Amino acid sequence: MSKQQQDFKVNVNTEIGRLRKLLIHSPDSGLGKVVPSKAQDWLFEDIVHLDTIRKGEYDYYLKLLMYFLDPEKIKGKLAAIDSEEANRNFYKPGHKEFHNSNSVLEIQQLLIEMLESESIKKKLVSAVCAIEGCTYKLQLQLAEMDPKELAELCISGTMANDTMIFAPIPNLIFTRDVGTTINNFILLNKPAKKARARETLLMRYLFFNHPVFEAYRNNILEIPDVTMHFLRPGDEPSFSTTLEGGDVMMVSPNHVLIGCSERTSEHGANEAIKLLFEQNVVEKVTVVKIPAKRDYMHLDTVFTQVKRNTWVILNSIAHSPKFNADEPINFLKEPEKLEATTAIQFHKDKPGEPKYFEHVEALLDDISRNDLHSTEPTKIIYSGNNTFPYDSREQWTDSCNLLALKEGVVVGYDRNDKTVDAFKAEGFNVVDVKDLIQDLESGKVDANTMTDTLILMPSAELSRARGGFHCMSLPILRDNL
Numbered sequence: 104m105s106k107q108q109q110d111f112k113v114n115v116n117t118e119i120g121r122l123r124k125l126l127i128h129s130p131d132s133g134l135g136k137v138v139p140s141k142a143q144d145w146l147f148e149d150i151v152h153l154d155t156i157r158k159g160e161y162d163y164y165l166k167l168l169m170y171f172l173d174p175e176k177i178k179g180k181l182a183a184i185d186s187e188e189a190n191r192n193f194y195k196p197g198h199k200e201f202h203n204s205n206s207v208l209e210i211q212q213l214l215i216e217m218l219e220s221e222s223i224k225k226k227l228v229s230a231v232c233a234i235e236g237c238t239y240k241l242q243l244q245l246a247e248m249d250p251k252e253l254a255e256l257c258i259s260g261t262m263a264n265d266t267m268i269f270a271p272i273p274n275l276i277f278t279r280d281v282g283t284t285i286n287n288f289i290l291l292n293k294p295a296k297k298a299r300a301r302e303t304l305l306m307r308y309l310f311f312n313h314p315v316f317e318a319y320r321n322n323i324l325e326i327p328d329v330t331m332h333f334l335r336p337g338d339e340p341s342f343s344t345t346l347e348g349g350d351v352m353m354v355s356p357n358h359v360l361i362g363c364s365e366r367t368s369e370h371g372a373n374e375a376i377k378l379l380f381e382q383n384v385v386e387k388v389t390v391v392k393i394p395a396k397r398d399y400m401h402l403d404t405v406f407t408q409v410k411r412n413t414w415v416i417l418n419s420i421a422h423s424p425k426f427n428a429d430e431p432i433n434f435l436k437e438p439e440k441l442e443a444t445t446a447i448q449f450h451k452d453k454p455g456e457p458k459y460f461e462h463v464e465a466l467l468d469d470i471s472r473n474d475l476h477s478t479e480p481t482k483i484i485y486s487g488n489n490t491f492p493y494d495s496r497e498q499w500t501d502s503c504n505l506l507a508l509k510e511g512v513v514v515g516y517d518r519n520d521k522t523v524d525a526f527k528a529e530g531f532n533v534v535d536v537k538d539l540i541q542d543l544e545s546g547k548v549d550a551n552t553m554t555d556t557l558i559l560m561p562s563a564e565l566s567r568a569r570g571g572f573h574c575m576s577l578p579i580l581r582d583n584l
């Protein structure tokens with residue numbers, strides 16, 4: 104076993120313990136190929152400008168992650184990394200000057216490494232060609248490609264000569280959705296959307312074949328289809344088992360939240376719960392049912408955790424809608440079923456006796472106080488400072504989708520002004536990532552001692568893809584709280 108394999112640990116038991124290792128994917132050339140007529144099918148709200156999304160936005164995220172997770176790769180070298188002569192090579196998977204961090208793991212780089220094995224290469228090429236409907240001759244041609252080119256092709260859909268042979272998978276930047284680390288297990292997703300199918304295939308191959316995950320092969324959980332799904336005529340969505348990682352949150356060592364949403368079906372949640380209980384991964388799973396609509400998409404688009412006792416949430420999800428008896432209209436029309444949210448908790452040792460929470464906020468308070476033993480009152484920061492129409496506008500641009508680098512230090516978009524005000528009102532420092540990076544480089548600020556801070560990231564292009572930094576991260580290792 105190599106040194107890299109020996110040192111490789113998989114373990115996440117909260118949403119906010121100090122982040123030590125994660126999987127990411129930087130915007131690849133496929134994002135620059137999204138055309139207006141396909142943007143919606145490929146789950147983007149608009150086309151994006153590739154150069155800006157890379158240099159003006161995502162590169163700052165990469166640098167920030169490096170200062171927190173792998174400072175040796177960046178500290179003292181920032182000017183050289185960002186110099187014109189360096190040509191962004193630090194950021195390019197497969198390049199000899201690529202950062203190659205063992206903490207900030209780039210999926211494309213892991214794919215290149217995995218494809219060094221001829222037998223895996225043949226299998227993956229066959230699988231990709233099968234789902235993309237390639238000709239047999241093309242399949243033979245791809246099997247001869249070198250690992251770097253092939254990895255790029257599998258992700259971007261484009262050959263080195265710029266010929267597109269199948270669609271890109273631009274949503275791979277949202278690594279959260281392809282799987283979730285639950286203690287030392289990895290729960291793979293089963294995507295609801297066709298546009299995300301190849302991502303899942305690539306990740307399945309990586310987790311089962313890349314040497315760094317070797318010690319964890321028996322800890323990979325895959326969700327099966329239920330017989331009812333493939334025996335029923337037509338495409339009956341109510342029996343499909345789908346689950347996407349943005350709906351799964353590891354909130355405390357024994358407790359997982361699963362959202363039932365536009366993307367995760369009730370059957371998907373059901374199969375995941377059975378797997379988690381049968382394999383003794385956790386004792387409690389709470390299913391949070393949110394409205395199945397594009398605005399919300401996944402659980403992590405409506406709330407994320409900031410500190411043991413602090414959460415950011417969209418108020419309409421936090422509480423069940425109140426019945427207003429003063430308005431005759433409320434007696435006349437059917438209740439809006441779609442808007443209701445519920446939280447139902449299942450315990451491994453009490454089958455058939457679920458516990459119901461009055462609303463989502465009560466669940467979050469329970470997690471803070473009882474699971475995480477917070478002694479402070481639970482604080483809720485609302486999207487848009489709980490003011491209409493900023494609440495829903497800012498939720499749409501991921502005000503609730505924050506990534507915790509450590510307890511209290513979270514990363515979010517710079518465009519959600521009212522939510523930023525709400526953070527300030529709760530005593531958080533708010534810093535612009537560009538200033539912070541200068542201060543981390545000069546030593547004026549130390550990542551180890553930072554507390555209660557919201558780090559603001561440039562977001563004009565990234566937010567068109569409809570995901571924030573929680574979505575753009577798949578934590579593999581966090582410290583215990």
Ligand SMILES: NC(=O)NCCC[C@H](N)C(=O)O
Nearest residue numbers: 146277349401568569570574
């Ligand atoms: N966890 C997340 O909410 N991920 C964001 C996914 C955005 C992507 N464009 C999608 O619609 O699937």
